[in-house]
Amino acid sequence: MSSLSVTEKAQSKGIKMLLVAVLCLGLNWPGMKLGLEIVGPVWMVCLRFLLSLPVLALFVLITKKRLPVLNRKDRSVVFVVAFFQFILSMGLITVSLQYIPAGTASILIYTTPLWMLLIDTLWYRQRPPSKRLILTGISTIGCAMILFASGQPGAWLPLFGMLLASALWAVAIRRVSFHKWKGSVIEAVFWQFTIAGFAMLAIALMVEPTPNFGAYDISDWLLLAYIGPVATGLGFGLMVAAGPKLPPDKIVLISTLTPIVGYVSSVLLLKETLLPMVVAGAILMIAALIVNGLPQSTLKKMLGKGQAK
Template sequence: MPDTSLPKTAADGDAGQGGGPVPRSTALVLLLLVILLWGVNWPVMKEVVGHMPPLTFAASRLLLGALSLLAFAAATRQLRVPHRGDLPLLLSVGFMQMTVFTLLVTVAVQHVPAGRAGILAYTTPLWVVPLALVFLGERVGWLKALGLLVGLAGVLVLFNPSAFDWAAPPVLLGNGLLMLAALIWAVNIVHVRAHRWIGTPLTLAPWQMGMAALLATAVALALEDVSRIDWSGHLVVLLVYNGPIATAFCFWAMVTVNRALPAITTSLAMLGVPVVGLVVSALWLGEPLTLTNLAGLGLIGAGLAAVALADTRRA
């Protein structure tokens, strides 16, 4: 059974200021870049939280990202006040995806290895599939369903519940926060896909990330000693990567991809992020890359290949 796309009025936005989503080829390139950059970012975040408090780090990356998006939107003459019809999207992406998701994963990565954290945070297909079936009317053909099952089997193998320390409260907290973050992101993916767009991702992104930066800064100032930062050239380099690249560019690119591609396809493709994160964490942080990890990576790769083949046949 082939996939069905959304009605034009829901997926493509208005024909005026917002126009339609980017071409599928552009969306796929952006998706690949996000997978690579966010995969590398998991060990980067693990490294950064060793030099500064986690909430302060989250506020810093959002502030740097907001300033980068503001400068780019102004330079390209796309800085404008959001239309009233886009306010639900501004609040959804700015609060749920940029603020809450970022705060949750930044706190969780203190207690969970970077590779494992990436796996749990990208279990979004568990939630996106039923939400997209009910609220978006998307269909899952047999090939994509097979890819979903194989990919999630790979996630289960990588998670390896038998090796989990169920008696350690910080570990339980970290893993729970990551699963909650995955659920929040899934809801946001479906909302972005269903919204009737008026502006564009770039015209909304500076406002969304600016709001997220203000909220995260308020939380950090209230709960942490922001002076407790171990400044170094190494930390500055990591923050530069994390702010303008892994935050500003990737969040904008992800919203652009969410708008252009089916929600189920997007969520399944994001399983590539923990694959990259696990490999980079092994090379950079020395986290073990065991036979179990390799088996899980192989299953996720096979699942992604099945999804890609399903979308290629549909296109």
């Protein structure tokens, strides 16, 4: 078998894995909105991570033939990501989701390019290229359109809570971008979920009443099973596993389907109002995200094909 056919098979497998991950994570937005009707937001985050641990452990067992191990040289970044992305950011997302539509939230969390630009410019004193400045400006306009369309009385604070959650997520992304992993990424995710899950359990026991799990019916448990093991465990696991099999441009294109799935599924499943300005803002944000993430060579090929036609 030629090396080309092996690569094509690996990419095909990676695309399928990433598409399943996108579907799981996108559908999780209406799932979390429904879940907040049966459990508090802090308990939601806690259960989401703790219930997904067996799935991630199984990923490691299948791929590494052992249980998850935390590499000593990865500890600092594991703790940083667990704190900023999975405790602070995910906590803010879930608290804010109580008060705003799930579809709107699924789009706003993808304002990370704006925060990445601010982090790189203000903290690392970098001079971003004009392409990045223009596309981030377009994304910001799209974000502003969504905010103005969704900014009903009482909704402004949770809307800004989503933006702050996105900023904290950007901090975690930038920290990871400077790190060279010594262990596997899937094992790092397992330990990040472990740290975040037990930290949120301690907070939940202090600030929220303990859920009456004995009174839950089968539909409640199925919903929690989807939010935890399926969406979070399987979704994140497949996304991490698909990464090495695919070039960056394909990962960018497929991953940007997540907020689209989140918005459309929220409209269909939760009967959320389809606001034209939110749709227009989402199109601007997602288009800017795609173009900003694609390599220059890929953009030239796409433009070349368009001109050839």
